[in-house]
Amino acid sequence: MAALGAALAVFLGALGAVGVARWLEGNLRYDRGTAPRRVPFLGGHAPSTHAWSRYHVRYYTMALLFLAFDMEMVFMYPWAVVFVEEGAVALAEMVMFIAILLLGILYAWRERALEWA
Amino acid sequence: MGLRETLARLALDGPVPVFVVAGGGLDHELVRLKLDPRIRLVSTPRSANVMLAMGAPTSRLLRPAARVHDQMSHPRATVWAPGSASIDRITRLFPEIGIVRAPDDPVDHVLATHERLIHGERPSEPDVLPNEEPNPWRGVGPYGQGGKGMTGGVPYGRPLPQRSGDRDGLELDVLDLRVGPFFPHLPAGFEMTVKLQGDIVQEVRIHRPPRAGIRSDLHDPVLQRVAAESVCIAELELARARHHVLGFAGALHFHGLQALGRRVARMATTLSPDSAPTILRLRRLVPTTGVLSWSTKGVGVVSRALAEELRGPNARASGVLRDLRAHDPTYQALGFEPIGREEGDAAARWKQRIDEAIQSVELARRAEGARTTPGLGVEGPRGPIGSPTLTSRDDLSIVTGLIEGMEWGDALTTIVSLDLGPMVQL
Numbered sequence A: 001m002a003a004l005g006a007a008l009a010v011f012l013g014a015l016g017a018v019g020v021a022r023w024l025e026g027n028l029r030y031d032r033g034t035a036p037r038r039v040p041f042l043g044g045h046a047p048s049t050h051a052w053s054r055y056h057v058r059y060y061t062m063a064l065l066f067l068a069f070d071m072e073m074v075f076m077y078p079w080a081v082v083f084v085e086e087g088a089v090a091l092a093e094m095v096m097f098i099a100i101l102l103l104g105i106l107y108a109w110r111e112r113a114l115e116w117a
Numbered sequence B: 001m002g003l004r005e006t007l008a009r010l011a012l013d014g015p016v017p018v019f020v021v022a023g024g025g026l027d028h029e030l031v032r033l034k035l036d037p038r039i040r041l042v043s044t045p046r047s048a049n050v051m052l053a054m055g056a057p058t059s060r061l062l063r064p065a066a067r068v069h070d071q072m073s074h075p076r077a078t079v080w081a082p083g084s085a086s087i088d089r090i091t092r093l094f095p096e097i098g099i100v101r102a103p104d105d106p107v108d109h110v111l112a113t114h115e116r117l118i119h120g121e122r123p124s125e126p127d128v129l130p131n132e133e134p135n136p137w138r139g140v141g142p143y144g145q146g147g148k149g150m151t152g153g154v155p156y157g158r159p160l161p162q163r164s165g166d167r168d169g170l171e172l173d174v175l176d177l178r179v180g181p182f183f184p185h186l187p188a189g190f191e192m193t194v195k196l197q198g199d200i201v202q203e204v205r206i207h208r209p210p211r212a213g214i215r216s217d218l219h220d221p222v223l224q225r226v227a228a229e230s231v232c233i234a235e236l237e238l239a240r241a242r243h244h245v246l247g248f249a250g251a252l253h254f255h256g257l258q259a260l261g262r263r264v265a266r267m268a269t270t271l272s273p274d275s276a277p278t279i280l281r282l283r284r285l286v287p288t289t290g291v292l293s294w295s296t297k298g299v300g301v302v303s304r305a306l307a308e309e310l311r312g313p314n315a316r317a318s319g320v321l322r323d324l325r326a327h328d329p330t331y332q333a334l335g336f337e338p339i340g341r342e343e344g345d346a347a348a349r350w351k352q353r354i355d356e357a358i359q360s361v362e363l364a365r366r367a368e369g370a371r372t373t374p375g376l377g378v379e380g381p382r383g384p385i386g387s388p389t390l391t392s393r394d395d396l397s398i399v400t401g402l403i404e405g406m407e408w409g410d411a412l413t414t415i416v417s418l419d420l421g422p423m424v425q426l
Helices: A002-028 A060-086 A088-110 B004-013 B027-035 B059-070 B088-093 B108-116 B221-225 B231-255 B258-269 B274-291 B312-316 B329-333 B347-366 B391-402 B408-417
Strands: B018-023 B040-042 B049-055 B077-081 B163-167 B170-179 B189-197 B200-207
Touching: A002 A088, A060 A088, B018 B027, B018 B059, B018 B108, B027 B040, B027 B059, B027 B163, B027 B231, B027 B258, B040 B049, B040 B108, B049 B108, B059 B088, B077 B108, B189 B408, B200 B391, B200 B408, B221 B231, B231 B258, B231 B347, B231 B408, B258 B274, B274 B347, B312 B347, B391 B408
Parallel strands: B018 B040, B018 B049, B049 B077
Antiparallel strands: B163 B170, B170 B189, B189 B200
């Protein structure tokens, strides 16, 4: 009997929650407005084409560059661990590695990959 | 105090958000509105409660005005200050809304209207245009777009964008937009169709309005008189300085520095022959804001060859030192020499105007009783006064050539920096 009472309480509680949610939706929902109000603002004209369009994600080259240089850190962690043991050889190797990567940056720069448009 | 009263009190506490729909010939009126602390000019109708329309309407502009009206959020009201014009045309298109005739100060009417609106004494205005979807939902295709596949059909009444040519190895869509005539910061009546690919302007067509309506592109009474009669050089030069400083205030407003813009505009209204140090201080202050460096440097460069077609400070900022004052003996006696720059970008054009304002104020101080010589032609703040009263066709083709290929923000920066005259009168 107690179990039935608990189930009834949960049911009533859920019903109440749905009621409250419905009331909130009816009273607080964002008013989409009338058709003329929804038109995007262009200074007095309506747009002639739909805004559903594919456009150039211009940051993708920068994102790729970032990824490449982010990966170099993966090499730097184990290098930092063995740096004391290996000494100057490790330092020279890392300088060479970073110099090669820097050439990559210079190349990307020359190819105007760092410019927005 | 109830919740409604508290909210109303809060709404009435700050400046009233106003969207201004103004025609050509009202530049000074607009600056006065920008200076008024009781109202705040907003750049989109969505954040405005009151639309302030100024000037006599032409039928070509009434429909765009109605569209802007309908884009305001509720509660909303319109104050139309038609000046001396008849309001028959307005009431024909806006039959339901209350139009307040504002013979004296439109701002007082805006405030009174806003207060009644917030207290609920005046109902929020209904739409002027019919509440109809341009094309109703068709329920065909996976997105209801009325065709097959994602790019078929015309969802919500607008065709999907066209595919444009190859760019960086990608074929993408272009957006066709018609911007204006009430786009903030563009000259009154300026309308253009732009093809945007992402935020890059691919193609521009500027719509040249019929010439009717505009009497002069200059609104200062001294500048209007100067073509017909001899005026005091001190007055003329102060009017020129005022024009340039006000223009710069507008540019600061456009670049997001509203408070500094208000300060500079206030400075413009109080210019006197002794104001040169004040403008110099402004000249030194401005570099700290960045408006003349990162956002305008290298933007919209007009080459020297192209500048031959331009007039006034726009030409001089690219190194074409043409100035009618240089041939005027009165000005020669005052020691006038045209100043110029070489860079030709948006930053150079603004620096040129500030420098010319300083020069004008100094000329005004030296001029004493000297007057202009009639018949020699007068150099106005936008070039020789009297010849083309509107922005000329050459200017517009140069604008088109300049902004194609630019990002949208740079394109607007360039248009603002060219200080074009009004295109049409509302």
